[in-house]
Amino acid sequence: MAERPKKRQRIELSLETKVKLIQEFDSNPQSKQKDLALKFKIGKQTVSDIIKRKQHYLQLYDANISGERKRITNGKFENLNGLLHQWFNQARSKTLPISGPILKEKALQFAEQLGIADFKASDGWLTSWKTRFNIKQFKVSGESAGVNHDVVDDYKERLLTIIGDFDSKDIFNCDETGLFFRALPDKTLSYKSQAAKGGKISKERLTVLLCCSSMGEKLKPLVIGKAQNPRCFKNINKDTLPVTWTANRKAWMTSQLFNDWLQQLNRQMRQQRRKILLFIDNAPSHGQDLSVSNVTVKFLPANTTSVLQPLDQGIIKAFKARYRKYLMRSLISRMEDCASVTELCKAITVLDAVNWINAAWKETQQTTIAKCFMMCGFPVTSEQESDDENDDNIPLATLLATISSEVPVAELLISITIFPQRTRMRVTGKLN
Structure with a gap:
């Protein structure tokens, strides 16, 4: 055979x-x-x-399909998939946000137009479609998509002319940012068999105005709250606070508050016999007629602050990372004395936030500030050229050093695992 x-x-x-x-x-x-x-x-x-x-x-x-070893078949709905992919490319070319439900709805419309009666826009089909065209979900962030780069390039070319005879130490930028000063992490570790329950996230906000020079000089922060005299300020002279405190009903920046701050800055510069150049964005709260003797105000072009404003290039991010460090330290030290999330949040006072704002701003590196100015096209000086520094690198040892030795190690580990996202810690060994 x-x-x-x-x-x-x-x-x-x-x-x-x-x-x-x-x-x-x-x-x-x-x-x-x-x-x-x-x-x-x-x-x-x-x-x-x-x-x-x-x-x-x-x-x-x-179309940047992954080169992994996999069989590519026609698929039952090849025409529909192809049409949806073309539509997706057209939408993203306009920077329109596209989510899974939007894709499903559009796919159903294409199915109806093509006369496909048995098509169901299921989660499984959507997963296969995204895998086929190498599409992943990302969080939409920032305003860079709306920036006119021709305007940016033209402004950078004119920047030296705008600066004129001002020295680098006299070139400043200011901007305000919202700070949820009591916000707990919104993620937690938990046992698989248990529901990850949590309390209501605090949305109490302060507005913080930061101002710094291209050489790394940092001015006292302006903090806007909702009360002129919070209860925690009792028996405290507000003039002795490490920040400039003011308030209005919504804790927002207004043109009057900004003008008051600018007048105070002008008096400070006049006392120092300095004349400075201040770059700000064209937010309505900044007003328009800002003529003072020792501060020359220049507005950045509209819709370009995400690439032209130094504070938006990483300075504010570094500041908030350091603020979170102080917040996490406080939360860990207070966990034993609090019975609930609500009680833990209320234990954090505005006075705590003011002190942490001051400390976080002081610790923001001068080299970080200088490099953010350089990214926006401001002239470079020899003092500004230095090695990279990571402002958001908060080692575990630094955090542990702040905890009282009376806290049991087992409880400390539990506390750390509750807040892994904000403190960015990785525990790889055992603590004895």
Whole structure:
């Protein structure tokens, strides 16, 4: 009895390998498909099928499809998938946010137009569609998509002319930011068998105005709250606070508050016999007619602050990271004495926040500030050129050093795992 020939092992080609085969065929059209089959260890019919569908594979490759080894099939809804992919590209070219529910709804519309009655926009179909076209979900952040780069380039070219004879130490930028000063982390570790319950997240906010020079000089922060005299300020002279405190009903910046701050800054510069150049954004709360003797105010072009304002390039982010460090230290030290999340939040006072704001601002590195100015096109000086520093690197040892030695180690570990996202800690060993 004749021995049956061994069945050739099935080989699945990756998309990248298929593209290489197509490129070899295009570079030498006279080459035989048999030779390509032997080289890539596949059948002649497979080579023929790949060449016939070369436009399809090249389009997938150009669309940044992952080159992992996987079989690419036509799919039951190939036309629908292709139309949805084209629509997706058009929408993203306009920087429109596209979510899963939007894709499902649009897919159902395409199915109706194509007369596909059995199509269901299920989660499984959506996952397969995103995998096929190498699409992932990202959080939309920042305002950079709305920036006119021609305006940015033109402004950077004119920046030296705008600065004129001002020294780097006299070039300042100010901006305000909202600070949820009692906000607990919104994520936690928990046992798989238990629900991750939590309390209501505090949204009590302060507005903090920060001002610094291109050389790293930092002025006293302006903090805006909701009460002129919070209960925690009892028996405290507000003039002795490490920040300038003011208030209004919504804790927002207003044109009157900004003008008062600018007048105070002008008096300070006049006493120092300095004249400075202050760059600000064109927010309505900053007003328009800001003429003072020792502070020359320049407005940044509209819709460009995400790339032209130094404080937005990482200074505020570094400041908030350091504020969170102080907040987390306080939370860990107070956990034993609080019975609930609400009680833990209320234990944090405005006076605590004021002191942490001051400490976080003082610890923000001068080199970080200088580099953010440089990123926005401001002139570089020899003093500003230094090694990179990580303002958000808060080591575990630093945090542990602030905890009282009376806290049991086991409880300390539990406390740390409750807040992993904000403190950015990684515990790899055991504490004894």
